[in-house]
Amino acid sequence: MSLLLIEAFYGGSHKQLMDLLHQEIEDSVLYSLPAKKWHWRARTSALYFMQNIPPSESYRVLFTSSVLNLAELVALRPDLGKLRKILYFHENQLVYPVRKSQERDFQYGYNQILSCLVAEIVVFNSAFNMESFLKSIGSFLKMIPDHRPKDLESMIRPKCRVLYFPIRFPDLGLSVPHHRRSPEKTTDCEAAETSSRSTSLPSNTQSGTNESMDPHISEEEQKTGEQTEEPNNQNASASEHVPHEISSASPALDTSRVHQRPLHIVWPHRWEHDKDPETFFSSLLKLKERGLPFNVSVLGETFADVPDVFLKFRTTLGSSVLHWGYLSSKAEYFRVLSMADVAISTAKHEFFGVAMLEAVHCGCYPLCPKSLVYPEIFAAEYLYSTPEQLVKRLQKFCTRPDLVRKHRFQGEIARFSWEALSGRFRSLLAAEPGKDS
Structure with a gap:
């Protein structure tokens, strides 16, 4: 397996991205921890993965989210440190909101800075994420009482790029109300709708009863004019x-x-x-x-x-x-x-x-x-x-x-869809980086 995927918090959008990449990118392997106790994942997951990722000479690229302290992992596993290391930021801890300033744990943001320093490529899911992180490094490090490091933003910025989170949007088909369908899809939808009416609806539709009913409200609700x-x-x-298609044979x-x-x-x-x-x-x-x-x-x-x-x-x-x-x-x-x-x-x-x-x-x-x-x-x-x-x-x-x-x-x-972004992700994760990576 040339692509090593590591997710320390395997839930929500983190899971969604890793599952998509593991499914779509050939020759990949995924190691993860459940999405529980986030703070402990950020603190200790490197030690877990050090013990549970078997050595392999086939690994070429390591892709992980910023929950993992990448600096710790590559120090514990020098063999993984030799890989092309890509760090993906779903969020950043330098500007993550806390209820009181004293509640901010310095270690989480510090871990992310260290991870950026050892990664070859640092990817953010939005320009806002990237700029808020980079521009906050200086002020964040002022929490260190003395002997503060310098120029870290200038060291990290050249590695950074924005690559939007790729969403696999479902094909909603006829489950989308008629008045919401985009003009370019109306013809196909109406054709499919006509076909479904002729093959799927019960015989009493000939009277026109179901033709006037909202497919998103049950028959009983429409009779009473209420939603339950x-x-x-x-x-x-x-x-x-769950398939990526949601269809309906409901009338207009x-x-x-x-x-x-x-x-x-x-x-x-x-x-x-x-x-x-x-x-x-x-x-x-x-x-x-x-x-x-x-x-x-x-x-x-x-x-x-x-x-x-x-x-x-x-x-x-x-x-x-x-x-x-x-x-x-x-x-x-x-x-x-x-x-x-x-x-x-x-x-x-x-x-x-x-x-x-x-x-x-x-x-x-x-x-x-x-x-x-x-x-x-x-x-x-x-x-x-x-x-x-x-x-x-x-x-x-x-x-x-x-x-x-x-x-x-x-x-x-559509610019946020996997279809639109897949080429850039494939190039990014290739063992031999292409011109778009």
Whole structure:
């Protein structure tokens, strides 16, 4: 195996990237640790991998995320130190938000600086990530009381480059509402839809009953004009193989019916303080106090310590909640995103934002802070500067949900797809680097 993949925190986007590369890059092998106890992974994973990665003369390239202290590993394993070492930053600890400055553990950022010094190539998932890291090195090292190292930014910068996180967007097919389909895909979708109607629908469709029904609302819900809370798919197997196609034989959407549904808001982020759930829930509470109709799906992965705000607002939001909690089935996760109207980020920390791009791919209108990586990814119309601006935008959408349901995203998310980025990744990870690496 010429490509050695090492992931010290095998979960979330870290797992997503490693699985994709391991699947797509021939002659690769992957070693990982579960995505638990992040702080201990950052402190001690080098020692674990030193003992558990067998020596091999076939290794040529080592690719790892910045959770691993690469300097420790190559010191412990001189054979791995001879490889072409590539370090990938999903985030950086120099500007990672902490609640109080004294809570910042110097060691994590210091480990990342050391890893950059021993790597041949340092890759960041966004320009924001790269520049925030490099420009913070000097001020970060001022925490050292004396005998501080100098000129580390100038030593590391020439190794650095930006290579966006590659997303394998699912083929949603007919599960995307008719009014959200892009013009270039409408013909194919309508052709497939016509075919599915003639072969898949029950005989009573001849009366036209199903022709006027929203495929994303059950027949019973449409009869009553209400949506019921859907069960959270907590029991789906995390190891379940999920195909990259989500299809539906449902008939076309009755847009007049859709416009009667409350705005469906989705928050698809980790349940941790750096995603600022407090601002998100306080915004929803203001909508509720003003008597504005909306439904909400709060998704995202949870860890050992769940902020208390989630338990509090689950009760407060009551019947407005459609989905609550992590959906381990990717197919179900994308189905919920394709049903939603608006995807919200309130993050205090975001260096790329896979969840928001996936939501946009599924037809959601994004609303993101005008900070962090978001101005690099989204046009100005999708950004807000203050929580008050977020509430104002949501208030407008609650009263006119058709505004977002008819909206076509202004941007190009295909540039973040694996198809668009695969060539650069293959060149980067080749044993013999090419001109694009």
